[in-house]
Amino acid sequence: MRNLILFGPPGAGKGTQSAFLVGHYNLVHLSTGDIFRANIKGETELGKLAKSYMDQGQLVPDDVTIQMLESEVDKHSQAAGFIFDGFPRTTAQAGALDSFLEGRGETISSMLALEVPEKELRSRLMARAATSGRTDDADPNVIQKRIDVYNAETAPVSDHYRAAGKYKGIDGVGSIEDITLRLMAAIGD
Numbered sequence: 331m332r333n334l335i336l337f338g339p340p341g342a343g344k345g346t347q348s349a350f351l352v353g354h355y356n357l358v359h360l361s362t363g364d365i366f367r368a369n370i371k372g373e374t375e376l377g378k379l380a381k382s383y384m385d386q387g388q389l390v391p392d393d394v395t396i397q398m399l400e401s402e403v404d405k406h407s408q409a410a411g412f413i414f415d416g417f418p419r420t421t422a423q424a425g426a427l428d429s430f431l432e433g434r435g436e437t438i439s440s441m442l443a444l445e446v447p448e449k450e451l452r453s454r455l456m457a458r459a460a461t462s463g464r465t466d467d468a469d470p471n472v473i474q475k476r477i478d479v480y481n482a483e484t485a486p487v488s489d490h491y492r493a494a495g496k497y498k499g500i501d502g503v504g505s506i507e508d509i510t511l512r513l514m515a516a517i518g519d
């Protein structure tokens with residue numbers, strides 16, 4: 331199996347690039363943000379809980395997020411591999427993902443980290459607000475909070491995969507097509 335983590339700050343282009351990569355490599359795309367938003371739309375208990383954190387730009391608690399991710403992976407027993415988008419976002423989530431995959435005789439193949447300067451992230455997210463309908467894109471304070479949470483809690487996750495020799499930094503500035511080509515060059519055939 332090929333299990334990729336598409337990593338990077340909010341606005342780095344993880345969702346956009348995942349859409350190209352899943353088709354090319356025949357992988358299942360699991361975006362924890364998308365799954366939470368589907369639950370909010372469906373007005374589930376999980377959706378209500380997630381919304382209270384997402385609207386503040388905070389992370390949904392690890393136990394809830396990890397459980398949800400694991401049950402999504404289990405729904406795709408025939409998958410050729412996964413793209414994890416927006417997960418893991420804490421070192422606890424990374425540890426849980428590693429043990430979960432190990433229990434299935436699997437592992438993370440690589441972490442592809444989209445590198446984009448903060449100034450560019452802020453302007454991308456504000457532009458996205460016009461079309462995404464996402465309340466967390468519309469408020470500059472929430473955008474800043476998400477970037478701060480990324481720097482404090484999520485960025486350290488890259489050290490975990492760096493230590494395992496699985497980290498691949500990708501320049502995330504340029505045209506969508508160019509960035510897809512950089513990712514594909516890093517992933518290989």
Ligand code: AMP
Pocket residue numbers: 340362363364366383384385387388389390391395415416417418419423466476
């Ligand atoms: P995203 O669509 O990846 O930008 O995620 C939107 C929001 O969903 C984040 O700001 C968090 O509130 C929540 N979220 C998504 N993925 C996670 C995760 N792995 N852990 C905790 N919260 C998450």
